[in-house]
Amino acid sequence: MHSFVDSPQHDWLEQSWRRSQQAGLDEQHVPEHVRLEQDQLVLRQYQAKHLTAAVEQLAVPLFNQMFAGTNSRLILTDGEGVIIGAWGQSRFEQRLTSIALESGVCWQESLKGTNAIGTALADQRFVMVVGDQHFIRKHRFISCSAGPVFSPSGELLGVLDITSEQKVHSEQTRMLIQNMVQLIENCLLCQVPNGKIRVDVAFDKQLLNSGWQGIVIADEAGHVVAHNAVAARLLDHRRMLGCHIDALMDNSLKTVSRSLVPSGELVFNCQPIQKAETVPRSSPVYSPSCPLHFGDSRMEQAWQQACKLINKDVSLLILGETGVGKGEFVKQLHSQSQRHTGPLVAVNCGALPQDLIESELFGYAPGAFTGASKQGYQGKVRQADKGILFLDEIADMPLAAQCRLLHVLQEKEVVPIGCNQPSKVDIQIVAATHKNLDELVAQGLFRQDLYYRLNGLILTLPALRERQDCEALIAAIHRKHQTAEQHICEHLMTLLTAYHWPGNIRELDNVLRVASLLSDEAELLMLSHLPQHIAEPLLKQEAGGRAETATGKDLRTTISDTLLETYRANKGNISKTARMLGVSRNTLYRKLRKLGIS
Numbered sequence: 003m004h005s006f007v008d009s010p011q012h013d014w015l016e017q018s019w020r021r022s023q024q025a026g027l028d029e030q031h032v033p034e035h036v037r038l039e040q041d042q043l044v045l046r047q048y049q050a051k052h053l054t055a056a057v058e059q060l061a062v063p064l065f066n067q068m069f070a071g072t073n074s075r076l077i078l079t080d081g082e083g084v085i086i087g088a089w090g091q092s093r094f095e096q097r098l099t100s101i102a103l104e105s106g107v108c109w110q111e112s113l114k115g116t117n118a119i120g121t122a123l124a125d126q127r128f129v130m131v132v133g134d135q136h137f138i139r140k141h142r143f144i145s146c147s148a149g150p151v152f153s154p155s156g157e158l159l160g161v162l163d164i165t166s167e168q169k170v171h172s173e174q175t176r177m178l179i180q181n182m183v184q185l186i187e188n189c190l191l192c193q194v195p196n197g198k199i200r201v202d203v204a205f206d207k208q209l210l211n212s213g214w215q216g217i218v219i220a221d222e223a224g225h226v227v228a229h230n231a232v233a234a235r236l237l238d239h240r241r242m243l244g245c246h247i248d249a250l251m252d253n254s255l256k257t258v259s260r261s262l263v264p265s266g267e268l269v270f271n272c273q274p275i276q277k278a279e280t281v282p283r284s285s286p287v288y289s290p291s292c293p294l295h296f297g298d299s300r301m302e303q304a305w306q307q308a309c310k311l312i313n314k315d316v317s318l319l320i321l322g323e324t325g326v327g328k329g330e331f332v333k334q335l336h337s338q339s340q341r342h343t344g345p346l347v348a349v350n351c352g353a354l355p356q357d358l359i360e361s362e363l364f365g366y367a368p369g370a371f372t373g374a375s376k377q378g379y380q381g382k383v384r385q386a387d388k389g390i391l392f393l394d395e396i397a398d399m400p401l402a403a404q405c406r407l408l409h410v411l412q413e414k415e416v417v418p419i420g421c422n423q424p425s426k427v428d429i430q431i432v433a434a435t436h437k438n439l440d441e442l443v444a445q446g447l448f449r450q451d452l453y454y455r456l457n458g459l460i461l462t463l464p465a466l467r468e469r470q471d472c473e474a475l476i477a478a479i480h481r482k483h484q485t486a487e488q489h490i491c492e493h494l495m496t497l498l499t500a501y502h503w504p505g506n507i508r509e510l511d512n513v514l515r516v517a518s519l520l521s522d523e524a525e526l527l528m529l530s531h532l533p534q535h536i537a538e539p540l541l542k543q544e545a546g547g548r549a550e551t552a553t554g555k556d557l558r559t560t561i562s563d564t565l566l567e568t569y570r571a572n573k574g575n576i577s578k579t580a581r582m583l584g585v586s587r588n589t590l591y592r593k594l595r596k597l598g599i600s
């Protein structure tokens with residue numbers, strides 16, 4: 003064991019290493035990962051959506067400002083140490099993937115040995131674990147600071163962590179995490195049910211807005227329903243819950259100012275809780291600089307990086323699940339680039355028959371092979387001259403074509419089939435895939451030299467379920483398809499934003515197009531307008547989240563609930579309810595009768 007464990011300053015570390023050994027871990031070996039199934043992960047992310055929203059609103063902007071361009075990631079786990087969200091540099095994300103510091107994986111200390119997330123969970127306090135202090139040798143290239151986040155009632159909600167390459171990390175990082183956690187806990191405090199009045203308290207006026215002030219939340223009648231630890235300390239009142247705030251303030255002015263700071267007096271700021279203090283479901287982090295997103299930090303970062311390199315002689319490789327919008331990204335990039343007056347030629351390597359790819363891409367001389375056209379064929383590479391060649395599904399390109407493509411990239415010339423005369427070309431190549439090229443290279447299915455040529459800059463576009471601007475994106479796609487003034491009802495929006503969307507934006511786009519057509523121009527787009535095959539999984543997911551499966555709530559009951567909700571919201575006005583639901587008055591009468599309302 004390292005010598006630092008003998009130092010009394012490192013008691014916690016010594017204990018943590020002991021626990022790691024007692025858990026049967028061996029520092030030389032990377033332990034097996036405990037990884038959640040995608041469905042379970044989505045469920046946990048949904049359950050923690052308020053915490054995630056607070057992190058996105060309060061911590062991510064701070065993190066982006068302090069760590070822009072460095073090898074660092076902001077990581078959020080749930081109360082069991084399972085990573086449910088991560089933000090920051092995508093290139094570093096790939097390095098962290100090598101030790102499974104990624105969504106869905108559990109980082110409890112007993113599974114991973116001493117690490118900031120696991121040890122902060124075990125000790126329930128802020129922890130900084132630097133390089134060699136990690137128990138597992140393979141983890142020692144990183145340094146991490148982490149702190150537990152508690153709910154207003156003291157329940158451990160999760161851990162917030164900043165992981166960096168060792169040299170980037172400093173004591174300031176630990177302070178930053180503490181600050182972020184405090185902001186998040188204060189924000190959650192303002193969301194307690196019945197919280198109507200907020201009292202900020204500090205010894206100095208200037209500290210009232212610092213994020214380090216005491217906060218007391220009271221209900222409409224003035225009785226305390228929640229407070230933070232700073233308030234408990236400042237007001238020296240161990241059992242504040244239930245007390246009236248007037249009494250609390252009076253009492254503290256008389257006693258606390260004398261007992262804590264002899265010369266000082268507490269200052270208070272009392273205000274009603276504004277709706278804005280609760281975190282909106284999606285909170286834009288950036289004002290977007292491209293039409294592809296509405297405030298998603300990963301999309302913005304990808305866009306900014308791509309824009310910097312698209313006019314340089316550097317190939318771009320775009321990664322991302324199917325349907326995340328890789329093709330759309332390239333279209334926008336082309337229109338922004340200096341090559342916008344040149345062509346954008348897109349080739350889907352997965353859609354072309356394998357034996358035709360070479361002739362399609364590189365062209366051929368007249369009569370080069372049986373069945374070849376008499377005029378010959380220019381090929382996509384030469385068609386893209388002075389423009390951009392977008393090679394989608396590059397992983398599906400056969401090895402022979404890969405070899406020719408490498409030649410094009412290196413020599414800036416193409417030799418059509420049946421020709422021995424090369425033609426010069428001036429193209430920018432952008433490739434995309436949803437497959438893991440590292441694995442394909444390891445299996446010998448993708449040329450390593452070509453991989454290195456293509457990945458001048460790797461950009462990973464986030465899956466729809468990971469995007470911070472999900473709600474705005476859903477609304478925008480819905481606007482594109484709606485045939486009359488229509489809004490998505492709140493319940494449906496909640497279901498759509500929580501869904502895991504395996505087909506990403508492509509799937510969402512289809513669902514909203516069909517639903518808009520089925521809604522017959524109703525004022526509100528509702529769950530009942532969605533095709534059954536998508537409504538059911540949406541509900542199943544919600545039922546999972548709220549453990550409602552036990553009550554056997556099915557699609558029909560939910561539709562009835564929606565109908566009743568709308569009927570009541572319209573104070574029994576049949577015409578308005580029918581219009582909003584997009585059904586005829588007769589159908590509405592029939593449905594209401596069935597529900598016992600005549």
Ligand SMILES: Nc1ncnc2c1ncn2[C@@H]1O[C@H](COP(=O)(O)OP(=O)(O)OP(=O)(O)O)[C@@H](O)[C@H]1O
Nearest residue numbers: 294295323324325326327328329330436507508511
């Ligand atoms: N930002 C966006 N806003 C609205 N629609 C979008 C956006 N991005 C993509 N789409 C739509 O989603 C669908 C899928 O997009 P695209 O083909 O670019 O995805 P992809 O990642 O290239 O998919 P694949 O990997 O399967 O080729 C298209 O219909 C596209 O118009």
